[in-house]
Amino acid sequence: MRIAEISSPELRRSHDQESGPHSHTLSQIESSIKQLELHSPSTILPEALSSDLRYALTQLTQLAPFPNSVCLSIWKLSYRLWNACVDLSNAFAASGIKSSEEHAKLRQVSADLLFLASDVVGIPSPAFKCASFFYKTGRVWHDLNKFDLASSCFEKATDLVSKVEISSISDNDERKLVLNLNLARSRTAWEVSDRNLSIMLLSRSKNALFGISENYKALASQYLMFGKVILSKNEVSGVNEALKLMNEALELCEKGLRIAKTTEETLALKDLRAKALRFIAAAHLQRDEFDNVLKCVRVLRDGGGDQHPSLSVLAMKAWLGLARYGEAEKELKGMVINKGIPEGVWVSAVESFFQAAGTAGADTAKSVFLGLLGRCHVSAGSAFRVVNRVVGDSGGGSGEGSRVRAKVVVELVSDERVVALFAGEEASKERTAMHALLWNRAAEHFRSKDFQISAELFEKSMLYVPYDLENRMLRAKGFRVLCLCHLGLSQLDQAEEYITEAEKLQPDIASAFLKFKIYLQRKDHCNAIAQVQVMSSCLDFSPDFLSLSAHEAVACQSLPVAVASLSHLLNFYSLGKPMPAMEVAVFRTLVTILTKETGHASDILQYIKRALDRVSEIGADCFFGKGEVGKREKNWFAVNAWNFGVQMGKEKSYGLSAQFFRLASEFYSIKFDADIEDYNLMVCKSLILCVSAIIADEKQTNSTLLETEVKAAIELSDRAGKILLSSSAISLQDEHKETSIESDFIFMHAWSAYDLYSRLSDMGQKQMLLIRSFASSKSCNPLHLLQIGLDASQGPRSNPEVAGFALNSCLSALLASPSPDYQYVALILRKLISVSTIFKGDTDDAVISIYKQAYRIMVGLKEGEYPTEEAKWLSMTAWNRAALPLRLGQTEVAEKWMNIGLELAKKVPGMQTYRSCMEDFVSGYEKRFRELGNGENRPIMVS
Numbered sequence: 001m002r003i004a005e006i007s008s009p010e011l012r013r014s015h016d017q018e019s020g021p022h023s024h025t026l027s028q029i030e031s032s033i034k035q036l037e038l039h040s041p042s043t044i045l046p047e048a049l050s051s052d053l054r055y056a057l058t059q060l061t062q063l064a065p066f067p068n069s070v071c072l073s074i075w076k077l078s079y080r081l082w083n084a085c086v087d088l089s090n091a092f093a094a095s096g097i098k099s100s101e102e103h104a105k106l107r108q109v110s111a112d113l114l115f116l117a118s119d120v121v122g123i124p125s126p127a128f129k130c131a132s133f134f135y136k137t138g139r140v141w142h143d144l145n146k147f148d149l150a151s152s153c154f155e156k157a158t159d160l161v162s163k164v165e166i167s168s169i170s171d172n173d174e175r176k177l178v179l180n181l182n183l184a185r186s187r188t189a190w191e192v193s194d195r196n197l198s199i200m201l202l203s204r205s206k207n208a209l210f211g212i213s214e215n216y217k218a219l220a221s222q223y224l225m226f227g228k229v230i231l232s233k234n235e236v237s238g239v240n241e242a243l244k245l246m247n248e249a250l251e252l253c254e255k256g257l258r259i260a261k262t263t264e265e266t267l268a269l270k271d272l273r274a275k276a277l278r279f280i281a282a283a284h285l286q287r288d289e290f291d292n293v294l295k296c297v298r299v300l301r302d303g304g305g306d307q308h309p310s311l312s313v314l315a316m317k318a319w320l321g322l323a324r325y326g327e328a329e330k331e332l333k334g335m336v337i338n339k340g341i342p343e344g345v346w347v348s349a350v351e352s353f354f355q356a357a358g359t360a361g362a363d364t365a366k367s368v369f370l371g372l373l374g375r376c377h378v379s380a381g382s383a384f385r386v387v388n389r390v391v392g393d394s395g396g397g398s399g400e401g402s403r404v405r406a407k408v409v410v411e412l413v414s415d416e417r418v419v420a421l422f423a424g425e426e427a428s429k430e431r432t433a434m435h436a437l438l439w440n441r442a443a444e445h446f447r448s449k450d451f452q453i454s455a456e457l458f459e460k461s462m463l464y465v466p467y468d469l470e471n472r473m474l475r476a477k478g479f480r481v482l483c484l485c486h487l488g489l490s491q492l493d494q495a496e497e498y499i500t501e502a503e504k505l506q507p508d509i510a511s512a513f514l515k516f517k518i519y520l521q522r523k524d525h526c527n528a529i530a531q532v533q534v535m536s537s538c539l540d541f542s543p544d545f546l547s548l549s550a551h552e553a554v555a556c557q558s559l560p561v562a563v564a565s566l567s568h569l570l571n572f573y574s575l576g577k578p579m580p581a582m583e584v585a586v587f588r589t590l591v592t593i594l595t596k597e598t599g600h601a602s603d604i605l606q607y608i609k610r611a612l613d614r615v616s617e618i619g620a621d622c623f624f625g626k627g628e629v630g631k632r633e634k635n636w637f638a639v640n641a642w643n644f645g646v647q648m649g650k651e652k653s654y655g656l657s658a659q660f661f662r663l664a665s666e667f668y669s670i671k672f673d674a675d676i677e678d679y680n681l682m683v684c685k686s687l688i689l690c691v692s693a694i695i696a697d698e699k700q701t702n703s704t705l706l707e708t709e710v711k712a713a714i715e716l717s718d719r720a721g722k723i724l725l726s727s728s729a730i731s732l733q734d735e736h737k738e739t740s741i742e743s744d745f746i747f748m749h750a751w752s753a754y755d756l757y758s759r760l761s762d763m764g765q766k767q768m769l770l771i772r773s774f775a776s777s778k779s780c781n782p783l784h785l786l787q788i789g790l791d792a793s794q795g796p797r798s799n800p801e802v803a804g805f806a807l808n809s810c811l812s813a814l815l816a817s818p819s820p821d822y823q824y825v826a827l828i829l830r831k832l833i834s835v836s837t838i839f840k841g842d843t844d845d846a847v848i849s850i851y852k853q854a855y856r857i858m859v860g861l862k863e864g865e866y867p868t869e870e871a872k873w874l875s876m877t878a879w880n881r882a883a884l885p886l887r888l889g890q891t892e893v894a895e896k897w898m899n900i901g902l903e904l905a906k907k908v909p910g911m912q913t914y915r916s917c918m919e920d921f922v923s924g925y926e927k928r929f930r931e932l933g934n935g936e937n938r939p940i941m942v943s
Contacts (some may be wrong), residue, residue: 030173033053057113060116110137125174138154140152161178176215179205183205205222216252217265217427220253220256232599243280250273278300297318309341315331319331329353336921421627438458442455452489479499480502496518508539512534517552520561521556525561528561536568546569547580562593585626605663608644620671624670637667652691655693656694665716668680710756714756727822747787751788751791758797758799771788811829833877854874858871875907882897
């Protein structure tokens, strides 16, 4: 506002008539003011202007006091400077430019000039006019956050005004200035955190209301503003103070209403009063004084029919605090009807209601939100906030409350109106956020095995994925995860539909693998195995998926599929690519899987053979690993080959048993750092069992080994023999060294080697050396020799020398025992007689010696100790052997046999009758022999 020039006789005098020491300084000030008046608002104020003016003011101050004419000149210059500042301020405001600090400095100079002139004769209320300059300058400093300078201006203005008695002030502008100064000082003190001074100044302002309703409103507004600031900090200690300030505002409004004269004044005060009541209710809400909140709301509604949007929110929160959810729900639903409620307010109300009511309020939150959609514009951001509040705290748990919330969200986000909110590029950010929210909650339910809710949430999240090329991969990902959900629910048809859609969008290894899982759950092994090949042809294929396929197949008890997956995985190891596991682990897993079902011995044998071939190709360290790890892996294959050999032997599958034992020997032969001796022993045992199984298989299948097969078996047997003879395994010569291999294995080796040698010509001598060596070992026992003797004494490949040696050695061992088993002794004697009879003839003294040996054995035995039947057999066969010599006239030989038979009969109980006949025949024979001399005699044979 421009102030008119002051008319005065002194002012009308010519300027050149003025004289004195201050004229030059005034001229400098006027020059600077003219420069300011000519300044363009579009350029920045030069700092030199305020500096020059401040310097001139300092010089002028030193020349005070001034005559009235000079004071008038200073007064005029002050107003010119102020008006120039006003013009610039208006120009800046029109251009949208904020006032600068230079502008405030110029105003400060203007106010100081006016203050310097002091009282001027002829100017009414000069103190108030000067105070007004300082007040307005202080406001400028306040806006620039220069609170110390602002406070200084307000204080100077207050000092000027305080010299006037308040009761004598009649001008409304001057009255208003007194109040505004107190309010301004209070605001400035508040800004510098001098709260006590600020509140004191507000209290002092009550003395400057002058009974004007507008002043009451201004002071009440300041009280309310300070109360709101304190309340907004949400500090428990500040709520009481905020309530005091707002109650002061409320009381001032009440007083102002009593003196208001116009309708406009009344309405303004009522609006302020309602505002104060609303904030008082908010303060009570912070203190959990819910009844007081409802009282305030009731006063506002009943008194003036206030329909402010915050009332419903305050009332709803108060009812929620009192746990009266029915009344809170009514307030919330009432907000749907009130079109004046801003979007942010009702979204916050829905959030608050759901937060308090929890799962029970989920349906209400949904219905309120959908109701709002029908009556006003709702942004995508607000929709997201509501959905996030309903589902955000569920945590994806498996509880019933979580499921209820999820179901409400599913219904909410699938509503066409809600989906439409997220359409278009302007809502792309919110659409992405909604998709992420639904996806994450679905994932949490999936991890909790709640596949039904998870599937519904994943499906609804697809509504927030645009149908464009950019989101093609995201849609494919959604279809894949929906396939997983339906797999978890065993809804295989739906799962296949989703994965088919995913393959259309993005044919990759993940989709191929999920289809593989569907085939597995259907027990469709053929298609599952074929799908393994399909996965291998995918561009993003990696061998890890074959390992994963095998794992899934084992979990589904689809062992053929697991075997096919791992078998296919083995093909990649020779390509030199990085693999998910060591090759030995794949072979080990394959063998383990095959053992879970019977009837896979041949397959197990095949993979163990392949493992051994790979060891030969890449080396033991590369295949098994180094150190203890490699040793354990090697032992695993060796032990399992051994165990399968034993198992096949028990099942009488001797052909497979032989192959397994052969593999076991090869694995045990692989050398690692320690325990070489133990490994050699296992190699030896494996070879012995392998050869034995080959011979057993021949007998079982009633076939004959080819010569090449026999030689190969002999090589294996010889390898075992060398180990048996080595110092690291066993010494057959050293009687003081304990054997470290079971005697049964040594016998088995000797027996098998003997059998194999018998198949080749010119091996008799080697057979004998073998059996002699075995017989001399500490591992040999009589029963072993008996078995060898029996085998060597019969069959097409018999060896009488070996038979005789083995049987005699066995007999000697038995007789050396403290308690011989005469059943075996009798059997050996019979076999020795048989072997000697067949291969040496009847006249051989060796046969007679065997009978005599039998007699000597029976001498001294208790009755029945020697098998009676065997003794009878010896006696009778010996007697009968005399028949042929008698016919041939070989009397001496005949007499030997008859004597042997008679002597043996005397040792056998129950042969008295036979013995009497024999004795009678001998007596008659001797009588007739004496009578006839050397004539022919024909004795009667005893049967």
